[in-house]
Amino acid sequence: xxxxxxxxxxxxxxxxxxxxxxxxxxxxxxxxxxxxxxxxxxxxxxxxxxxxxxxxxxxxxxxxxxxxxxxxxxxxxxxxxxxxxxxxxxxxxxxxxxxxxxxxxxxxxxxxxxxxxxxxxxxxxxxxxxxxxxxxxxxxxxxxxxxxxxxxxxxxxxxxxxxxxxxxxxxxxxxxxxxxxxxxxxxxxxxxxxxxxxxxxxxxxxxxxxxxxxxxxx
Numbered sequence: 001x002x003x004x005x006x007x008x009x010x011x012x013x014x015x016x017x018x019x020x021x022x023x024x025x026x027x028x029x030x031x032x033x034x035x036x037x038x039x040x041x042x043x044x045x046x047x048x049x050x051x052x053x054x055x056x057x058x059x060x061x062x063x064x065x066x067x068x069x070x071x072x073x074x075x076x077x078x079x080x081x082x083x084x085x086x087x088x089x090x091x092x093x094x095x096x097x098x099x100x101x102x103x104x105x106x107x108x109x110x111x112x113x114x115x116x117x118x119x120x121x122x123x124x125x126x127x128x129x130x131x132x133x134x135x136x137x138x139x140x141x142x143x144x145x146x147x148x149x150x151x152x153x154x155x156x157x158x159x160x161x162x163x164x165x166x167x168x169x170x171x172x173x174x175x176x177x178x179x180x181x182x183x184x185x186x187x188x189x190x191x192x193x194x195x196x197x198x199x200x201x202x203x204x205x206x207x208x209x210x211x212x213x214x215x216x217x218x
Contacts, residue, residue, distance in 0.1 A: 009042035018061045021052045028053075075113060083109065083117050088126050090201050094118065096159070100181075104200075147190055150218050154187045155211060157202060182206075186214040 007027075012020035028038045028049065039046045055061050082105065083097065092100055098111040109117075118125070160183050161174060173179075180198040184206075187194045195214060199206045 007042050009044045009048070017063050021055065021061045024049060024052050025056055075109065075117060079107060079109065080117050080121065082107070083114060084121050084124050087118060088124075089203055092202070096161075149190045150188050150193075152189045153214065153218065154185075154189055155214065156185050156187075157207070158183045158185065159202075184210045186210075 007023070009020055009024065012023060024038060024042055024044075027041060028034070031037055035046050035049050039049050042049075052061075083101070086092070086097060086100065086105075090097070090100065094111040094114040097114055098109055101107045101109055159181060160179070161171060161181055163171065166174075180200045182199045182202050184197040184199065185194060186196075195217065197210055197213070199210075
């Protein structure tokens, strides 16, 4: 059966790929399996019709996955698990985490790859982010300077490898002498007396240890 009607297979696929292939199969059966005529009516090549017949034989008219069957450059699951474990333990961002992995775990993972890993596994990031104050929300006022000496002590932490604040020579010096990444501080707001300590990781355990050491000193 020949008609002057032309059917756009591409337009049908945009609406529903399975329905488009089913339409090709129905027309094909109605025209005694005439491959050339069917391809002409739907504006496709004969290999496309053969591919539709193959998909029907396989029992699946849906689109095939475009994901590669083999990904040689894909990050291994062991490395991804290590990244998640270190993220929860150190709370480092992608760039710093990349440097940490290279230096302490002897594992090279570009920070761009780390960002994708963290996004894919964001449900496994366990630590809670600090609460942010909303615009216009007032914080509780504390009169620091009316306190007696050693009554109020401010405890903080700083990542000392600040590439914006330090020169290249200073960063090389830190790496050369293997100086830890984090500086813990305890400052008495009245006398300005300050205690300083260092650690390689920013963890809850190190923070608690520093806090207890400061309390025991006071």
